[in-house]
Amino acid sequence: MPPSPCEIRETVETYLGRHPDERDALAGLLAVLDGPADVTARTTLPAHVTCSAVVIDRERRVLHIRHRATDGLMLTPGGHIEAQDRTLLAAALREVAEEAGIAPRALCLTWQLLGSPIDIDVHDIAANPLKGEPAHQHVDFRYVFYLADEEPPAITLQDEEVSGAQWLPLPEVTSPTLRVKLLHAQLDGQPKPVNASALIHDGAGRYLLHLRDHKPGIIGQSGAFALLGGGRTHADSSLEGTLLRELSEEVPGLRLEGLEPYTVEEATSVDGLSVPVKVFAGRWRGNPDRLRLHEGVLLHWFTPDELDRLRLDPATRDLIRRHAADNRPGGRQATATAPWGGDSRTVLNGIGVHLHLEDDEGRVLLGLRHPDSVYAGNTWHYLAGKCEGESALTCLLREAWEEAGLRIDPADAELLHVAHVVGTPDGQPLMQMIFRARRWEGVPELREPDKCLAWQWWPVDDLPANIVPYTRAAIEGIRAGRTYTELGWPTPVRRTGSRS
Known part of the structure; x- marks a missing residue:
């Protein structure tokens, strides 16, 4: 099915968010989207939607082709939307494949524009008596793609519609509106990762994989096991931010230790595009069955020798095995025993912040957690949150505002108590x-x-009675004048002995 009016309107409104001065020019399209007409059909008059592909090579040149129907004008590949085009972007990819022989796998999105059009151009089309078409207008959605490889692919022209091709420097792009926007966007033709994935391991040889929903044509790697992660949005300040946002959306409550960049991999999008993916490695030691999964079917631990039994992209299988070979469990740093009887591996502790607020009567403020919360549902707890790449005080002020609408001056906040807790659902010790x-x-x-x-x-x-145990312990510790509490840890063994 071609794109729906709602999808087209959303694309237009996102575009107008960047180019508000063009709303009047697109008012006609927005008005038609409110009616019954199919704006993607070439029979819809006096205007309908078309799509173009702006392909840029490493030398910042743009592919132009000579359309026979336009008296030899050099234009970017493009044309009408067909019934099989699932999205506007897919229509642009089909056109460049048909007219210039460039397959989607030879192209990738730009990190500056991602999947948004760089230009929506309204232009006049002369009458065509041979086809029985009166004069009308095209509303052309123009999408930018970089070449995935260094060398431009061979051009195979669609002879019945195209008579030539040429790579033109950006300042020579034939469309004035497109040329201005391309120069302003400062596109360099160099592909960069636009997706982020998490290679999650437990430090003992197991890897966490996500079984995706079976929705062919809608979800990439549909019905297969894959890494958690997703595509960057314009609101993401970095690819690490992309990954943290995706994890919070897909599996709220999953917190990784030691998250750091590991490698860049190549994947394929649902539209067939080449997708550079930045892979981050991080540790987690929890039970996935306790997590709330908002997307996909399930999460499960697997060892590298179990991967051949799974429906899994070969590149992901190789990635896991490569990481496993570089991080074999049982090395020197993983075998020693700590004095208190535990494992001496370095375990990063999470940092949580809590607000102890007392009113004029000495009462403390607590919140009743939602029953569906991954941790401590239907239980009273401090206003709290985990640090997200920020200082503890910054986190406290942010959480106070986001959760309860309270404004606190940093000068009015002071550290009162620390509770060192182990035994949370994700298995991570928390300070x-x-x-x-x-x-x-x-x-x-x-x-x-x-x-x-x-x-x-x-x-x-x-x-x-139904209060988070360490919240009660902290409040009791504060009343007793203590500054530190431990919960869930083994009792330290007192070491005795004599010196000689």
């Missing part, structure tokens, strides 16, 4: 920092109802 705010602005409000159902002030000597 829970409890801050007190001496003053604040605002009244606690429910700004994230999917996480918190209510805010309530509780007497410190009459706390609710």
Whole structure:
């Protein structure tokens, strides 16, 4: 099916967010999208949608072809939308494949524009008596692609429609509106990763894989096991930010230790494009069955010798085995025993921040967690959050505003207590920092109802029965004047002996 009016409108509105001065020029298209007419059909008059592919090589040249139907004008490949075109971008890819013989796998998206058109151009088309077409307008959606490889692919022209091809430097692009936008975008023709994936391992030879939904033509690697991750959006400040956002959307509650770049891999998009993927490696030691999965079918641990039994992209299989060979468990750093009886491997601790807020009556503020929360559902807890690449104090101020609409001056916050906790659902030890705010602005409000159902002030000597254990322990420790609490750790063994 061709793109729906809703999809086209969303594309147009995103484009107008970058070019608000063009709203009047596209008002006609927006009006037609509200009616019954199919704007993707060439029979829709007085205007309909077309798509073009702007292909840029490493020398910042743009592919132009000579269309026979336009009296030999040099234009970028493009044309009408066909019934099999699932998206506008797919229509542009089909046109460049038909007219110039360049397959989608030879192209990739630019990190500057991703899957958005660089230009939407409205231009007049002369009447064509041979086809019985009156004069009308094309609303042309123009998508930019880089060549995936250094050398330009061989051009195979569609002889009945195209009579020649040429690579023109950016300043010589024949369309004035396209030329201005290309020069302004500062496109260099050099592919860069536009997707991010997480190679998640437990440090003991197991790897976490995600079974995707079986939706052919909609989801890449449909119905197969794959790494968690996804594509960059214009709102992402970095590819690490892309990955953290994707993980929070797909598997909220999954927190990785030691996340760092590992390699860049090549994948194929659902449209057949070449996709450079930045792969980050990170550790996690939890039970995937305890996680809430918002996308896909399941998460499961696998060892490298089990991968041949799975429906899995060969490149992903090779990637895991390469990482496993470079990080074999049982090395020197993984075998020693710590004095307290545990494993001496370096285990990164997560950092959590909590707000200990007391009113004029000495009552402490607690929130009732949503029943569907991965951790401590339907239980009272501090206003809290985990640090996301930020300082603990910055995290505290952000969470106070995002969760409850409270504004706190950094000068009014002080560290009150620390609880070192192990035994959370993701298995990661957490250093829970409890801050007190001496003053604040605002009244606690429910700004994230999917996480918190209510805010309530509780007497410190009459706390609710269903309270997070370390929250109770921290409050009791604060009342007793202590600054540190441990929960879930083995009791330290006192070492005795004599010196000689």
